[in-house]
Amino acid sequence: MQNNKMHFKMYKSGKNWMVAGLMTTAVLAGLTLSNTNNTTVAHADTNAAPIAANKDAAATTDAQQTPADKAKADVDATSNKIASATNDVNDVKNNNNTNKAAANTTDPKQATSEAANILDNHKKANDAVNNANSILDQAKKDANTANDAYNKAQENVNKTGNDLDEATAVQKAAQESYDDNQKALSDAKTDMDKNIKPAKDAADKAYNDQVAYQNQLEQGLNTFSNALNNAKNAAEAAQKKVNDTNKAISDAQTDMDKNIKPAKDNADKAYNDAVNDQDVKYFDAKNAAKADQDAATKAANKAEASAKAANDLKDAASKAVNDAQAALDNANHQLRRDLSAYRHNATHENAVAVNNSKDAVNDAQAKLDAANHNLDNMNNYDTLKNAKSAEDAATKALEDANAAVAQDNSEYNQEAQAAAQKAFDKATDDRLAAEKAFTNDNDAIAKYVADKDAADADKNASDQATSKATASAKVANDIKDAAQTAVANANHQLQRDLSAYRHNSTHENAVAVNNSKAAANAAQSVLDTMNNYDAYLAAKDDEDAKLNALQNAQAAEANESNDWNEEALAAAQRDYDAAQSNEVAEKAKVADKLNLANSRDALKAAKDAADKAYNDQVDYLNELNDGLTGFQKDLDAKNQAVKDAQKKVDDTNKAISDAQTDRDKNIKPAKDAADKAYNDQVDYINMVQDHLNNVTGPQLEAAKKATADATKAHDDAVNEETKAHDVLAAANDNVTKAQKLVDDAKSAQSDAEALVEKADELLHNIDWSKINNNSKSDDNNSDVQKQIDDLKNRVSSVEQQIAALKNNSASNSAVASNTAATVAPAAVTMTRAEYKNAQNNAAKNALPQTGNENSAAVMALGAVSAMLGLGMVAKKREF
Numbered sequence: 001m002q003n004n005k006m007h008f009k010m011y012k013s014g015k016n017w018m019v020a021g022l023m024t025t026a027v028l029a030g031l032t033l034s035n036t037n038n039t040t041v042a043h044a045d046t047n048a049a050p051i052a053a054n055k056d057a058a059a060t061t062d063a064q065q066t067p068a069d070k071a072k073a074d075v076d077a078t079s080n081k082i083a084s085a086t087n088d089v090n091d092v093k094n095n096n097n098t099n100k101a102a103a104n105t106t107d108p109k110q111a112t113s114e115a116a117n118i119l120d121n122h123k124k125a126n127d128a129v130n131n132a133n134s135i136l137d138q139a140k141k142d143a144n145t146a147n148d149a150y151n152k153a154q155e156n157v158n159k160t161g162n163d164l165d166e167a168t169a170v171q172k173a174a175q176e177s178y179d180d181n182q183k184a185l186s187d188a189k190t191d192m193d194k195n196i197k198p199a200k201d202a203a204d205k206a207y208n209d210q211v212a213y214q215n216q217l218e219q220g221l222n223t224f225s226n227a228l229n230n231a232k233n234a235a236e237a238a239q240k241k242v243n244d245t246n247k248a249i250s251d252a253q254t255d256m257d258k259n260i261k262p263a264k265d266n267a268d269k270a271y272n273d274a275v276n277d278q279d280v281k282y283f284d285a286k287n288a289a290k291a292d293q294d295a296a297t298k299a300a301n302k303a304e305a306s307a308k309a310a311n312d313l314k315d316a317a318s319k320a321v322n323d324a325q326a327a328l329d330n331a332n333h334q335l336r337r338d339l340s341a342y343r344h345n346a347t348h349e350n351a352v353a354v355n356n357s358k359d360a361v362n363d364a365q366a367k368l369d370a371a372n373h374n375l376d377n378m379n380n381y382d383t384l385k386n387a388k389s390a391e392d393a394a395t396k397a398l399e400d401a402n403a404a405v406a407q408d409n410s411e412y413n414q415e416a417q418a419a420a421q422k423a424f425d426k427a428t429d430d431r432l433a434a435e436k437a438f439t440n441d442n443d444a445i446a447k448y449v450a451d452k453d454a455a456d457a458d459k460n461a462s463d464q465a466t467s468k469a470t471a472s473a474k475v476a477n478d479i480k481d482a483a484q485t486a487v488a489n490a491n492h493q494l495q496r497d498l499s500a501y502r503h504n505s506t507h508e509n510a511v512a513v514n515n516s517k518a519a520a521n522a523a524q525s526v527l528d529t530m531n532n533y534d535a536y537l538a539a540k541d542d543e544d545a546k547l548n549a550l551q552n553a554q555a556a557e558a559n560e561s562n563d564w565n566e567e568a569l570a571a572a573q574r575d576y577d578a579a580q581s582n583e584v585a586e587k588a589k590v591a592d593k594l595n596l597a598n599s600r601d602a603l604k605a606a607k608d609a610a611d612k613a614y615n616d617q618v619d620y621l622n623e624l625n626d627g628l629t630g631f632q633k634d635l636d637a638k639n640q641a642v643k644d645a646q647k648k649v650d651d652t653n654k655a656i657s658d659a660q661t662d663r664d665k666n667i668k669p670a671k672d673a674a675d676k677a678y679n680d681q682v683d684y685i686n687m688v689q690d691h692l693n694n695v696t697g698p699q700l701e702a703a704k705k706a707t708a709d710a711t712k713a714h715d716d717a718v719n720e721e722t723k724a725h726d727v728l729a730a731a732n733d734n735v736t737k738a739q740k741l742v743d744d745a746k747s748a749q750s751d752a753e754a755l756v757e758k759a760d761e762l763l764h765n766i767d768w769s770k771i772n773n774n775s776k777s778d779d780n781n782s783d784v785q786k787q788i789d790d791l792k793n794r795v796s797s798v799e800q801q802i803a804a805l806k807n808n809s810a811s812n813s814a815v816a817s818n819t820a821a822t823v824a825p826a827a828v829t830m831t832r833a834e835y836k837n838a839q840n841n842a843a844k845n846a847l848p849q850t851g852n853e854n855s856a857a858v859m860a861l862g863a864v865s866a867m868l869g870l871g872m873v874a875k876k877r878e879f
Contacts, residue, residue: 067149068724074142075731081135082737088128089741092748095121099755106767115759115798118752125745125752132745136738139731146724146731153717153724160714167703167710174703178696185688188681196674196681203667203674210663217659221652228645235638241631249624252617260610260617267610271603278483279529279590280597285476286537292469296462303462306455313448317375324368331357331364377439378448384434385456387427394420394427483527490520529593536586543583546576760802 099121102114274280335357342350401420404413440446494516501509553572557565587594 071146096751111762118759122752125749129745132742139734139738143731146728150724153721160717164710167707171703178700200674200678203671207671224648231641238635264610264614267607271607289472292472296465296469299462299465303458306458310451320371324371328364331360380438387431387434391427394424486523490523532589539583539586543579546579
């Protein structure tokens with residue numbers, strides 16, 4: 001029995017668990033009573049297993065022999081007998097066929113033997129008929145037994161099916177009870193998770209937050225008080241920064257106005273005067289022009305050398321042609337002499353000389369061809385380069401013509417464009433023809449190509465250097481021309497002012513004359529300095545030339561000392577000394593301007609330093625002003641911070657008082673109520689869980705086990721029914737086979753009886769003279785006679801058996817006709833569906849069996865009671 005111990009939690013106020021516990025116990029009672037009533041099959045003559053038995057009992061039951069098993073054993077034995085008897089009947093049939101085929105004979109021995117065989121087979125046929133009838137009786141008996149076993153198996157299937165339905169219904173009720181409990185538990189937990197626990201957590205959090213808030217307020221009050229003191233100190237420090245910055249700005253501005261700005265202005269003026277001085281600019285332009293001219297001269301020398309190298313290669317190629325032509329002419333002349341000698345004297349030596357001369361001519365011709373090839377391709381390469389240059393020029397002209405048409409599509413521009421296009425096409429054709437004519441296939445041509453390209457490149461570089469030198473010289477000349485123009489303009493203005501003064505000697509005109517004189521003198525001074533610098537450069541070039549001549553004279557004297565070289569050296573020394581003195585004198589004339597030009601770097605450095613000092617001071621003043629702005633803002637902020645800190649102290653004191661009041665009147669009571677609701681819900685959930693674990697859960701497991709046991713019992717019954725049906729079918733099949741066996745045995749018996757007549761005829765037709773005739777040749781007549789007597793006795797015995805068989809056959813026919821109606825009919829085979837229909841029809845007419853139905857009634861009562869109780873369990877507790 002299930003342990004139905006009740007828990008005291010079920011009796012708490014506001015819950016209905018006491019009734020629920022009693023009702024669910026009724027369900028288990030129904031299960032128990034049902035299993036008790038269904039522990040054995042209703043039929044007393046069967047050994048069916050209990051429906052809800054345990055595993056050991058089931059194993060024991062499976063080992064017992066069921067009615068179907070017993071019927072199957074009988075049916076199998078009968079089937080084996082049918083097979084054996086069938087073999088016997090077949091033997092009789094085979095013997096009948098053999099006896100029918102035996103020849104009719106009058107020989108005593110043969111006839112007697114054949115008659116004996118017929119009688120012996122007749123006896124076997126009788127035995128086979130008797131055995132077949134016996135087997136048929138047994139088969140019918142087996143069919144009746146199998147039919148009983150099948151009926152009993154069907155009854156057991158119906159019984160176990162009803163038991164399974166009842167167990168399933170109980171399990172369903174138990175499952176519903178368990179599910180209702182689970183739902184109640186789930187609803188309670190859901191209510192806990194969604195409402196009660198969140199409410200408790202919220203209340204706890206509100207309380208803890210309030211406590212933390214009050215602690216924070218207390219801490220904040222200390223912090224705000226400290227912040228108030230710090231804000232006051234910071235405001236005093238910020239005020240000091242503002243005062244110090246204002247003083248620093250005043251000092252820095254004074255230093256800027258009195259020192260740094262004047263120094264910058266002076267440095268800027270000095271540098272600008274040096275940079276903008278016309279004489280200094282002229283010096284720079286002359287120096288640049290001289291450097292560019294030197295570079296142009298060097299480039300021209302290099303281009304000349306490169307051109308000479310290429311021309312030398314071409315001259316060498318031309319000389320090679322001339323030399324090869326001369327060698328060919330000499331070889332031809334020698335050949336003519338050798339041929340003439342051979343014609344006058346055709347000796348071997350003269351023939352060899354002719355052949356050698358021919359070889360020399362061929363060799364000279366090959367060398368001439370090679371020389372012409374090299375020279376022609378050198379000329380062709382020159383033509384190709386000229387064609388490329390012409391094509392480049394035509395390309396440029398065509399681009400310019402296209403641009404002109406794009407800008408002004410006039411008839412003139414169109415004609416110019418067409419002419420340019422035609423020139424370009426011709427230049428392109430010339431270039432292609434030149435490329436086709438030129439072949440670079442040996443080292444000599446390749447060397448000429450390289451040298452020619454180098455010469456052209458050097459010529460381009462020389463042209464560029466010359467252009468640059470010309471441009472540099474023009475810059476210097478333009479500066480000097482401007483100075484000359486300035487002098488002329490200044491003198492012209494002076495003449496106008498003098499004329500004006502002569503006509504009207506006013507103070508203003510006098511001042512104008514003086515200013516014009518000063519301007520004319522200044523302009524002339526600039527021009528004089530430029531001329532002096534030209535003289536200085538010329539003196540310097542002369543000094544360099546004299547130094548070079550002196551060095552050459554020194555080298556000549558050192559190489560060969562004589563009077564002439566000594567005098568030349570002395571003259572070169574005098575010339576150099578004079579040139580050096582002149583260079584010094586000329587340099588002195590422009591020394592001031594040279595110093596000014598040379599001082600530009602120092603002036604630039606001084607200017608940069610002054611600019612940096614000025615910019616640094618400006619940056620410093622800007623930083624001070626920016627700092628002052630920031631310090632002022634910081635001071636304002638610090639003063640505001642003092643006000644804000646004071647307000648926070650005041651607000652915090654008020655918040656501390658308000659928070660304590662809210663905590664005492666609202667938050668703490670709400671927390672206490674939420675804690676109580678949470679604890680009550682925990683008790684409720686534990687109570688429902690306890691009921692699940694100890695009541696409805698075990699009841700459901702017991703119901704599941706009962707259903708499983710009932711399922712197994714029903715499956716076993718269905719299997720037994722199937723087995724019984726198969727045995728019944730086999731039994732009916734045996735009846736059919738046994739009936740056929742009887743028919744076959746009787747047919748064989750009839751054939752055997754028919755052969756008995758043949759045996760009788762054989763015996764009556766014996767020719768005894770054959771024995772006598774055969775015995776005439778025997779020496780011992782007495783032995784022959786004995787054999788004849790024995791054979792006659794045997795024939796007499798056989799005749800008596802035949803007569804007896806005839807009498808028995810007549811009496812057996814009469815008995816068979818009288819007893820044919822008493823043979824039991826074959827068992828009727830029914831399907832399970834037909835049998836169930838028959839059982840249902842019988843059940844409708846049967847009286848109620850109260851003894852078999854009492855368990856279902858108890859189970860129904862338990863299920864209804866359980867549902868009522870579980871409805872109470874599922875109700876939500878009211879708070």
